[in-house]
Amino acid sequence: MFTLKGKEGRARRGSLQTPHGKVETPVFMNVATQAAIKGGLDAHDLKKVGCRVALSNTYHLHLRPGDEVIRELGGLHRFMGWDGPSLTDSGGFQVFSLAGLRKISEEGVLFASHVDGRRIFMSPEDSMRIQANLGADIAMAFDECVENPSTYEYVQASCERTYRWLLRCRDEHLRQREIPGAVNPGQLLFGINQGGIHEDLRIDNMRKIAELGLDGYAIGGLAVGEPTETMYRVIDAVEPFMPEDRPRYLMGVGTPENILECVHLGIDFFDCVMPARNARHGKLYTWQGTINIKNEAYKTDSSPVDPECSCPLCRNYSRAYLRHLFKAEEILGLRLAVLHNLYFYNSFLERIRMALEAKAFEKFRAEHAGRWTRGDSRA
Amino acid sequence: MFTLKGKEGRARRGSLQTPHGKVETPVFMNVATQAAIKGGLDAHDLKKVGCRVALSNTYHLHLRPGDEVIRELGGLHRFMGWDGPSLTDSGGFQVFSLAGLRKISEEGVLFASHVDGRRIFMSPEDSMRIQANLGADIAMAFDECVENPSTYEYVQASCERTYRWLLRCRDEHLRQREIPGAVNPGQLLFGINQGGIHEDLRIDNMRKIAELGLDGYAIGGLAVGEPTETMYRVIDAVEPFMPEDRPRYLMGVGTPENILECVHLGIDFFDCVMPARNARHGKLYTWQGTINIKNEAYKTDSSPVDPECSCPLCRNYSRAYLRHLFKAEEILGLRLAVLHNLYFYNSFLERIRMALEAKAFEKFRAEHAGRWTRGDSRA
Numbered sequence: 133m134f135t136l137k138g139k140e141g142r143a144r145r146g147s148l149q150t151p152h153g154k155v156e157t158p159v160f161m162n163v164a165t166q167a168a169i170k171g172g173l174d175a176h177d178l179k180k181v182g183c184r185v186a187l188s189n190t191y192h193l194h195l196r197p198g199d200e201v202i203r204e205l206g207g208l209h210r211f212m213g214w215d216g217p218s219l220t221d222s223g224g225f226q227v228f229s230l231a232g233l234r235k236i237s238e239e240g241v242l243f244a245s246h247v248d249g250r251r252i253f254m255s256p257e258d259s260m261r262i263q264a265n266l267g268a269d270i271a272m273a274f275d276e277c278v279e280n281p282s283t284y285e286y287v288q289a290s291c292e293r294t295y296r297w298l299l300r301c302r303d304e305h306l307r308q309r310e311i312p313g314a315v316n317p318g319q320l321l322f323g324i325n326q327g328g329i330h331e332d333l334r335i336d337n338m339r340k341i342a343e344l345g346l347d348g349y350a351i352g353g354l355a356v357g358e359p360t361e362t363m364y365r366v367i368d369a370v371e372p373f374m375p376e377d378r379p380r381y382l383m384g385v386g387t388p389e390n391i392l393e394c395v396h397l398g399i400d401f402f403d404c405v406m407p408a409r410n411a412r413h414g415k416l417y418t419w420q421g422t423i424n425i426k427n428e429a430y431k432t433d434s435s436p437v438d439p440e441c442s443c444p445l446c447r448n449y450s451r452a453y454l455r456h457l458f459k460a461e462e463i464l465g466l467r468l469a470v471l472h473n474l475y476f477y478n479s480f481l482e483r484i485r486m487a488l489e490a491k492a493f494e495k496f497r498a499e500h501a502g503r504w505t506r507g508d509s510r511a
Numbered sequence: 512m513f514t515l516k517g518k519e520g521r522a523r524r525g526s527l528q529t530p531h532g533k534v535e536t537p538v539f540m541n542v543a544t545q546a547a548i549k550g551g552l553d554a555h556d557l558k559k560v561g562c563r564v565a566l567s568n569t570y571h572l573h574l575r576p577g578d579e580v581i582r583e584l585g586g587l588h589r590f591m592g593w594d595g596p597s598l599t600d601s602g603g604f605q606v607f608s609l610a611g612l613r614k615i616s617e618e619g620v621l622f623a624s625h626v627d628g629r630r631i632f633m634s635p636e637d638s639m640r641i642q643a644n645l646g647a648d649i650a651m652a653f654d655e656c657v658e659n660p661s662t663y664e665y666v667q668a669s670c671e672r673t674y675r676w677l678l679r680c681r682d683e684h685l686r687q688r689e690i691p692g693a694v695n696p697g698q699l700l701f702g703i704n705q706g707g708i709h710e711d712l713r714i715d716n717m718r719k720i721a722e723l724g725l726d727g728y729a730i731g732g733l734a735v736g737e738p739t740e741t742m743y744r745v746i747d748a749v750e751p752f753m754p755e756d757r758p759r760y761l762m763g764v765g766t767p768e769n770i771l772e773c774v775h776l777g778i779d780f781f782d783c784v785m786p787a788r789n790a791r792h793g794k795l796y797t798w799q800g801t802i803n804i805k806n807e808a809y810k811t812d813s814s815p816v817d818p819e820c821s822c823p824l825c826r827n828y829s830r831a832y833l834r835h836l837f838k839a840e841e842i843l844g845l846r847l848a849v850l851h852n853l854y855f856y857n858s859f860l861e862r863i864r865m866a867l868e869a870k871a872f873e874k875f876r877a878e879h880a881g882r883w884t885r886g887d888s889r890a
Contacts, residue, residue: 166835166836166841167832168836168839168842168843168844169843170841172550172842172845172846173843174827174846175827197810197831197834197838201810204811205811205813205832206813211829211832211835212832213832434585448553448554448592449592452576452584452590453584453590453592455576456546456576456590457545459575459576460545460571460576463549463551463842463845463846464551464552466842467551467553467842468553
């Protein structure tokens, strides 16, 4: 299902076939946690911003409206009106970051809903069943996302349990696919590599899960507070042990610079709430760097946020108008800013793919390095 | 500029020529107070929901971003990307409802901004100058919107002062139109009838302002807390004294039922924040009545909010999806609901116009009376 179309160093240009179409990689997945994009965007808006994969969340949709509800309504694609490729995160990360009163056992995790405090138990099988009900094109294995820092011993024991959970996920995933009336019988399953910041644990875990021949492999448990250089070091170490013929997904990453570096290290899939979250705070990405639209300098600026951009914001409105919407606390400001930043991210990945096709990725990377870590020069 | 195309009883089918196109009446103006529509809608969305006139506010835009800023950016149309007919309210109502520390004199009103407490003085001339800077197609005269109830003597004295202010508005409006480089040299001016709930004061005031030959006439100071029957009684009394050849605008009204009744009484223009505000609380208008989408009954309801509706919500999404968005507190829920309710209101006025053309308005009115005052049968 995954075709490796070309390489430049370790950087890869590929394509993943899913039940809802091909995903050209490297790709940035657009986050629709609760089957909606923050800032008031719907599935039609995702098309407009060039989204290639929509990513939703098992934990959130299990709590609200309930995966059985979504199954009854024909699955996540029909529910939210998105007909392109999709992925659901397993809920592991959210159980460990949002929920209260966690109690981990071999069987699974008991936790309290962050919505209403209700006690919920989630096993690997539960996560697979929920994801089968949602019916995204790619399901993620249920894992423990270990906090950084944790002791070597804790990470090791957690990795081993997550590996045992992965075997259970694989079995249940196969079983769910074969149930008559399955929402998405062609659903793929990605395993998740863990191991904290310990290279030997990462490599050992990666070797073991690679043998399972899953549809793809993710690196989880990074970008959770460790220094960026540590993240790059871990990816650099574990990447050679990831199967060449399977897509690689770095979960929760990241800035444009992070993406450039990680494509360089051999990563294919990315996702991050950052472009939408930054947009909601008025931080916008342009091809020249970032700007903060709330800046007084933009008060009477009739130019678009980015003259190089063709998004719904830049085609139609001035910086002055967007600044006004933010200062006047109009929701429209959030919406236009999120449309812009997602359009930027999707265009950015498009340009990375084009550069890879032209064997010019390293040139592109060198030209763009550091461009978005500088602040707004007018701030 | 106003053409009366036909009548059925006192109900009128007309057309007003403005610098940005014709307005077919009766019409509902869509409220974009701060040059944006609440719920995250932009000018392109206004086109999608069938908006015929966009209404913005002098007081709000004077405070933020400042009318001089908007003038510098080419005026309100260019600023917000709306190329259709537009109207700006004079700020009178907001000065008397939102601002603090009001002090009224013959010269104008001193008040404190509700945004930052800054002291601002606004005279009739100021309001006209600000509205000239904004450059909407229709400017409204600066009036005192008297509270209900007020003493007969206060209302009488206020009416007389507002009449003197109207003469100053007319003169300044003419002067502003003729200044070289005016944003909208074809801007129209509507006068506003006041008089509280006192029919004799209303009629006396209406007779006097009718003599000024303004481009249109509004009825202000109603729908501010008095019983609906009182509102109808005042309109019924004053309408015969409104010039037949000028459009009549009932400010801040209202429910679909109010609109039916007031078209029946001879009103042409309406505006109200109600459809957008109700949408944000989950109350949606359908051709069968209103529903509250947060109702448990819609949890797994795969049908559209209104099967008769062709809005962006009803064409694409289920009641269950919209309910989920409200329960999950996603901004997208507000946006889709506002799109729907504005689409409904604009369609409702479209059907009223069609009924008038077919001399079937009274039949339409009888068929629809009371339909939206009933609550959600499933609530």
